[in-house]
Amino acid sequence: MSGGGGTGGFAWRPLIAVSFGWFMVIVDATIVNVALPRLGREFGASVSGLQWVVDGYTVVFAGLLLSAGWLGDRFGGRRVFQAGLALFVLASAACGFATGLDALVGARVVQGVGAALLVPSSLALLQGSYGDRRSRARAIGVWAMVGGFASGAGPLLGGLLTAGLGWRWIFFVNVPVGAAGMLLTARWVRVGATGRTGGRFDVPGQVSGAVALLSLTAAMVRAGRAGWGDPLVVGGFALFAAATAVFAVTETRVRAPMLPPSLFRSRELTVATAVGGLMNLGFYGQLFVLTLYFQQVRGYTPLQTGLALLPQTGVIAFGSWLGGRVTARGGPRLPMVAGMAAGAAGFLALTIATRSIPYVALVVPMMATGFGISFTMPAATAAVVEGAPPGRTGIAAGTLNAARQVGGAVGIALLGAFVAGGASHFTAGLRTAMLVAAAAYALGALLALLVPRGVRGGAEERDMAGARR
Incomplete structure (x- = not known):
């Protein structure tokens, strides 16, 4: 089944509607990073306290993704998606009005609940809106590109808003975006109004x-x-x-x-889930460290930090687009292996970062890390969606995104711990953090070699069922 508004046989409207909420969730995983030093000064928070502004969101997001995927399958993806979007908008407003670190972390936790509800349902809505494998692969590729652009735009947008309007506007900006997403989803998404019956929580x-x-x-x-x-x-x-x-x-x-063991009979799904966790562990952990490096070691402002990260974040949209194209043509194996290998090389090269090293020497390594995660992401997502059994897309998507968010939370906590010893030890801690990130990506590349070439499994069953109908 597909929504309307297609051109050239492809229905764009469901994808556009779903992408609003997806964009917002991914932006919020990175937009706050450049504002952390300013938050620390305003609220008198330590590095460990600031980590909870990020981890308070990602931990709850990850912890509820599996349940949210089940809820979407059980009660209908559109209902759960809309509920998550509404909750996210309200929590974003609360973040903007926060008067202390505790209130901000609490509102970020509620944001995480909303994000958990809408992300698995977004993929389930795409699976239902695009009935054939080629259209589905195209939609997932664009969906991943939107996420890549959001991830890349986060630090720059955060720097611009923090410098121009104040850090509170990195949260207030979600209100109009989320409201638009809710309106478009109500008008343009026709699937997911009901779920399957049976099954206890x-x-x-x-x-x-x-x-x-x-x-x-x-x-x-x-x-x-x-x-x-x-x-x-x-x-x-x-x-x-x-x-x-x-x-x-x-x-x-x-x-x-909540997590059926039978789900992991698909080798593609199992490997892609593991790769997703390792991918986010390395990338979001190093992004947290690099943000502190540019501001605390090199003395950059939040806006300058956002601009300094552009070589890494700016390539993400292109890498996601290219990864989606390659995955649609040849399957997820090649982009997963190549993307994780490129990221590992970039992290190794970033170990050269010191207070005095010329900025230009960091540009290519940052580009490699940004390309690595973005080239891998569409492939891992497609492997999970196509490997999921019929009627289990929500929980499969929840599994992948839970692994990714767990990886991101652990990466921020683990890599952040290496640089929490103060400015005098920051460079040595950064070097260790980048080596850990490189090891995670190298392991992911090796695991990706286990993925068979081409696509099989749940996708074939869905396509055969569609042909019979």
């Missing part, structure tokens, strides 16, 4: 999964200021291990698991 799975994620990230954030041997850090890791074990046992025993 997996409360034990959601609770144990959320506890595992929260404890892991909290332990890593605290390790940055208290050391890895701190009792609360050790206790956090122990709680993570226990909650993970409970989650694994629960999902194999309950009648309607």
Whole structure:
């Protein structure tokens, strides 16, 4: 089924409507980074405290993605998408009016809830709106390009808004964008009004999964200021291990698991999910570190920092577009391998960053890292959507995005811990952080070699079902 408004046989309207909410969610993962030093001065926050402005959003986002994917499959993707969009807009306004760090982090947590509701449903709506594989691949490619552009535009937009209107406007800007997305979705998206019947909400799975994620990230954030041997850090890791074990046992025993183990019978889906986590761990962790590097070590303003990051963020839209084209023609294997390898090389080259090194020496390494994540993203997304069983697109999309958001949260906490020791140790910590990011991407490239060439699995079943109808 497709929406209207097509040209040349392709229906653009559903894609445009869904992209508004998707753009907003991805922008908010990066737009706040350049404002962190100013937030720290205004609220008197430490680096570890500032990490929660970012992690408060990404942790909750990741922790609820699986449940949100299930909700979209159960109650209808359009309903859940619209509910998430409305909640995100309200939380964005609350962020803009925050009078202290605690209030800001709390509003960011609510933003994460809204983002979790709309992201899996956005992919499910695209899958339902584009019935044949070629149109679906094209839509996913554009969807990924929008996300790439949003990720690239985040730091620059954040710098412009922070310098021109103040940091609060990095949140207020979401209100008109989200309102437009809600209106267009109501008018242009015709699928997802109802969901499938049956299935209970997996409360034990959601609770144990959320506890595992929260404890892991909290332990890593605290390790940055208290050391890895701190009792609360050790206790956090122990709680993570226990909650993970409970989650694994629960999902194999309950009648309607939040994360069905059978979902991972698809090799494409399994590998793409792992690659998604490693991809975000390296990229968003290094973006957090580089933002602090440009402002704290090189003395750049927020606007100058946004401009300095342009070689990395500016290439993302092009890489996403190219990755979508290559994936549509030959499958996800090649772009996943090539993208992760390019990113690994870029991170290794960024270990040369010091206070005195000429900025121009960092341009090509930053371009390589930006191209790496953007070239990989459409391929990983297509592998998950096409590998998902019929009727399970929402939970499959939730799984990928949960892995990505977990990776991003862990990356910010882990790589941020390396530079939390003060300006005198920042360069050494940056070097270690970039080596960790490079290792994550190298591992992702190796895993991507396990993906078979071409596309198979759930996509074939959907296309055959469509042909029978």
